[in-house]
Amino acid sequence: MQKLEFIYQARPGRVVFGVGSLQHLEREVLELGAQRALVLCTPEQRKTAEMVASRLGARMAAVFDKAVMHVPIELAREARALARQLNADCAIAVGGGSTVGLGKAIAMDSGLPILAIPTTYAGSEMTAIYGITEGGLKKTGTDVRVLPRTVIYDPDLTVTLPVGLSVTSGINAIAHAAEALYSRDANPVISLMAEEGIASLARALPGIVANSTDINARSQALYGAWLCGTTLGSVGMALHHKLCHTLGGSFNLPHAQTHTIVLPHALAYNRQAAPDAMTRIARAIGADDAAIGVYELAKGNGAPVALKDIGMKAEDVEKAAEIASSNPYWNPRPIEREAIRALLQDAFDGVSPH
Numbered sequence: 001m002q003k004l005e006f007i008y009q010a011r012p013g014r015v016v017f018g019v020g021s022l023q024h025l026e027r028e029v030l031e032l033g034a035q036r037a038l039v040l041c042t043p044e045q046r047k048t049a050e051m052v053a054s055r056l057g058a059r060m061a062a063v064f065d066k067a068v069m070h071v072p073i074e075l076a077r078e079a080r081a082l083a084r085q086l087n088a089d090c091a092i093a094v095g096g097g098s099t100v101g102l103g104k105a106i107a108m109d110s111g112l113p114i115l116a117i118p119t120t121y122a123g124s125e126m127t128a129i130y131g132i133t134e135g136g137l138k139k140t141g142t143d144v145r146v147l148p149r150t151v152i153y154d155p156d157l158t159v160t161l162p163v164g165l166s167v168t169s170g171i172n173a174i175a176h177a178a179e180a181l182y183s184r185d186a187n188p189v190i191s192l193m194a195e196e197g198i199a200s201l202a203r204a205l206p207g208i209v210a211n212s213t214d215i216n217a218r219s220q221a222l223y224g225a226w227l228c229g230t231t232l233g234s235v236g237m238a239l240h241h242k243l244c245h246t247l248g249g250s251f252n253l254p255h256a257q258t259h260t261i262v263l264p265h266a267l268a269y270n271r272q273a274a275p276d277a278m279t280r281i282a283r284a285i286g287a288d289d290a291a292i293g294v295y296e297l298a299k300g301n302g303a304p305v306a307l308k309d310i311g312m313k314a315e316d317v318e319k320a321a322e323i324a325s326s327n328p329y330w331n332p333r334p335i336e337r338e339a340i341r342a343l344l345q346d347a348f349d350g351v352s353p354h
């Protein structure tokens with residue numbers, strides 16, 4: 001039996017979950033003590049943001065539809081200036097990690113409270129982790145000021161998420177929970193959330209692939225995403241997240257797909273070093289082996305399984321191995337340069353992680 005000794009740090013934040021929960025938006029804005037909201041979105045989600053904004057009546061300041069990946073600081077400054085000019089005293093981020101990231105950047109330099117309405121499974125809304133790009137460099141860090149004060153999870157807003165992105169975004173969420181289970185600062189409460197989060201997503205994804213408007217499957221997936229996002233916001237991550245940062249940051253690979261492809265191989269790398277976590281991940285997926293289970297979940301639901309199929313070049317495998325092993329960080333199994341290279345080669349080729 002494992003020794004029970006841990007630190008559990010709860011994050012503040014209010015979560016309103018349920019189909020149709022968007023109807024409570026005005027109540028939640030008032031609950032924040034705010035009067036007028038600036039609504040943030042990507043250009044593609046303008047219509048959704050307008051629908052959200054229409055529920056605010058006179059409490060709506062404007063829709064700012066310029067959110068993009070990697071949060072350029074100029075955009076955050078522009079949105080902040082607009083909020084000031086319109087006397088907005090809160091921001092509502094409607095969208096995925098990119099839009100929530102813009103909200104966080106605004107909160108960081110202004111203290112404006114953020115209400116997040118997530119429409120993917122990335123989980124950023126539950127973390128105090130921010131990423132801001134300035135002068136071509138992405139700076140990341142943790143600051144409780146960026147944590148959204150309120151999160152409204154309404155599965156109705158996720159039915160438009162394309163099936164392919166739903167699967168990869170769901171496995172992106174599973175990656176948070178998988179690494180939370182073998183985190184250096186894992187604790188029993190977060191591990192319960194992690195296992196339940198993985199199980200919910202593993203159950204939901206085939207349902208979404210069969211019928212993307214199945215609201216029960218969408219609810220299960222969003223519930224899982226909330227739990228997995230909470231684990232990301234609560235305990236430290238390891239090898240898998242480091243590899244995905246390297247691949248996304250240095251080779252500009254797409255976020256959710258990269259997570260989906262790398263996760264089975266990161267789990268295989270840590271298989272012997274974290275047996276209890278592997279048992280729990282496998283159990284949650286309903287598989288015999290965690291790494292193979294995640295690989296089959298991705299493949300069986302039509303997700304890409306090879307980095308070569310999402311734009312990585314063969315010569316970048318060596319470079320990625322160099323970057324990922326050059327900066328030592330905690331992982332249940334120590335970082336071994338040659339083994340990391342082999343892991344990346346397997347992910348590049350898309351072979352099963354036996």
Ligand code: NAD
Nearest residue numbers: 042044070096097098119120122124127129158160161255
């Ligand atoms: P995203 O926010 O970039 O969205 C991808 C695309 O999907 C966008 O065009 C968006 O408009 C569209 N989209 C989103 N929801 C939709 C819906 N319901 N229907 C139709 N289209 C929809 O993607 P993401 O994977 O959610 O976020 C990735 C970014 O978030 C990365 O930059 C990543 O680094 C960051 N992230 C940060 C944290 C953190 O804790 N700071 C956590 C996870 C992800």
